[in-house]
Amino acid sequence: MPSDAPVPGAFDRGLLAPVAVGQDALVSDEAVLGALVGAELGLVRAWAAVGALPRADADEMGAAWGGHPDARAARSRAAGIDAAELAEAAVAGGNPVIPLVGLLKQTLPERLRPWVHRGATSQDILDTALMLVARDAVDAVLASLAEAEQHLAAFAAEHRDTVAAARTLAQHAVPTTVGLRAAGWLSGLGRASTRLRQLTLPAQLGGAAGTRASFRELGGDAAAALPAHYAEALGLDDAGMVWHTSRWPVTELADALVQATDALGKLAGDVVTLSRTEIGELSAGEGGGSSAMPQKNNPVAAVLIRSAALRAPQLAATLHLCAALAEDERPAGAWHAEWPTLRELLRLTLGASAHAAVLSAALRVDLAAVARNLALTHGLILAERLSIVLTPVIGADRVAGLVAAAGAGGDVAGLLRDMPETAGLDIDGLLDPAGYTGDAAVAVERMIGEEHP
CATH class of the missing domain: 1.20.200.10 (Fumarase/aspartase (Central domain))
Structure with a gap:
C-alpha cells in the first residue's frame, strides 16, 4: 500500500464534523x-x-x-x-x-x-x-x-x-x-x-x-x-x-x-x-x-x-x-x-x-x-421613554437637546432638575432602566408557566 493511501476503516469518524462526534x-x-x-x-x-x-x-x-x-x-x-x-x-x-x-x-x-x-x-x-x-x-x-x-x-x-x-x-x-x-x-x-x-x-x-x-x-x-x-x-x-x-x-x-x-x-x-x-x-x-x-x-x-x-x-x-x-x-x-x-x-x-x-x-x-454595558450610553438607552414622557412637557426640541447631552456624557438628571416644567416628575424613576422593561417579567412568567408548569 502506498504511504499516502487511505487507511481502511470508517470514512467519516467526525474529524471534520466535531458537532456530531459521540452523538451520531x-x-x-x-x-x-x-x-x-x-x-x-x-x-x-x-x-x-x-x-x-x-x-x-x-x-x-x-x-x-x-x-x-x-x-x-x-x-x-x-x-x-x-x-x-x-x-x-x-x-x-x-x-x-x-x-x-x-x-x-x-x-x-x-x-x-x-x-x-x-x-x-x-x-x-x-x-x-x-x-x-x-x-x-x-x-x-x-x-x-x-x-x-x-x-x-x-x-x-x-x-x-x-x-x-x-x-x-x-x-x-x-x-x-x-x-x-x-x-x-x-x-x-x-x-x-x-x-x-x-x-x-x-x-x-x-x-x-x-x-x-x-x-x-x-x-x-x-x-x-x-x-x-x-x-x-x-x-x-x-x-x-x-x-x-x-x-x-x-x-x-x-x-x-x-x-x-x-x-x-x-x-x-x-x-x-x-x-x-x-x-x-x-x-x-x-x-x-x-x-x-x-x-x-x-x-x-x-x-x-x-x-x-x-x-x-x-x-x-x-x-x-x-x-x-x-x-x-x-x-x-x-x-x-x-x-x-x-x-x-x-x-x-x-x-x-x-x-x-x-x-x-x-x-x-x-x-x-x-450593568456596565447598560450604562454605556449615559442614559440614551431610555431615549424612547424620554421622548414619550417629556415631549408633551418640554417640547421635542428640548428633548433632542437632552438626548444630545446624554450622548456627550452630560448629566441628564441634573439638566432635568433645572427645568421648572419637570418639577413634578420623578426624575430618578424616569431615568431608571428597570422602570422601562414593559411586560418583560410577565412574559417570562407566562413562558415558564406554559412550557414548564
Whole structure:
C-alpha cells in the first residue's frame, strides 16, 4: 500500500464534523443496516398478522435476524451482515436492499426463503428503514431539547428582573431583561419540540410501482390489511397512501429538524455575541483554548451548534429539490440523493441538540458587565421613554437637546432638575432602566408557566 493511501476503516469518524462526534451512533451505517433488517422483519410479521404465514415461522425468521424488528440492539447486529461489504455490493444495483435480500435468505432454511422481502420493492424497505432511523434520532433530539428547555426555564426565572441593554441592528435600543432574552430562546426550542412530536413517520409498502398488486396477488383480500400491520409491527405510522414519489414524510421531517437547528442557532449566536470579550455579559463554563493564544476561553459548544445551524437549511433545501424532482413512480437519482442528505441532517440535529443541553446548563451571567454595558450610553438607552414622557412637557426640541447631552456624557438628571416644567416628575424613576422593561417579567412568567408548569 502506498504511504499516502487511505487507511481502511470508517470514512467519516467526525474529524471534520466535531458537532456530531459521540452523538451520531443512531444514524451510523450500522444503525441503518439494523433498520433495514428490521424493516424486512416487520414485513414478515405483517404477513403473519394477516394469516398468510404461520407465526412460528415468523418467529423463526425473527430469531435468525436478531429478534423483534424494533429491538435496537438486535437490529444493530443485523444478522451478522457486514455494513462495509453490503455497501460494496450495493453499487451494482444502486441500493443496499438488493444484496441484503440475498444475504438474509442465506440465514434461513429453504422453506422460509420465499417469505423474505415477499411482494416488496427496494424502496419500501429503504424508505421504511430511514423512517425507523429518523424516529430513533428524533426521540434523542427531543430528549436533548427537553433537557435544554429545563435549564433555560430555570435560567430565565433566575434572571427575570436582570435588566440589560437590548440591541437592534447591533446597537443599543431600549432596556430588556436577561430573563426575557432566555424566554425567547425557550420559546424557539419549545415550538421546535412541538413540531418534532407532531411528525408523521410512516412505513412504506407499495410494491413495485405503488399499486400493491404483488401483495394482492400473493395474499388475496387479506393483504389489504398488510400495510397497517406492517406499520404496527415497526411502531411507525400508517400513511394510508403509498409515498414513493410523494415525499412529504421526508420534507416535513427535514423542515422540523431545521426549525430545531434554527432555534438552537439563535441561542448559540446570542451566546457567541454576548460572551465577546468587550461585552462579557454571558459565559458558558470552561471553553476551549487556542493552539496559539493561551488566554482564550472560546464558547466552543455555541460555536459547534452554530456550525450545524448554518449547514442544516441547505440540506433541507436539497430534500425539497429531490421531492420536486421525484418523477414517475420511482425517482431516478432524486430518491438516492435523499439518503445521505437526510442522514446528515439528522446527524447535525443530534449533535447540536446534545451540545445545547450542555451549553444551557453552563450559562452564567456577569452582572457587573450587564450593568456596565447598560450604562454605556449615559442614559440614551431610555431615549424612547424620554421622548414619550417629556415631549408633551418640554417640547421635542428640548428633548433632542437632552438626548444630545446624554450622548456627550452630560448629566441628564441634573439638566432635568433645572427645568421648572419637570418639577413634578420623578426624575430618578424616569431615568431608571428597570422602570422601562414593559411586560418583560410577565412574559417570562407566562413562558415558564406554559412550557414548564
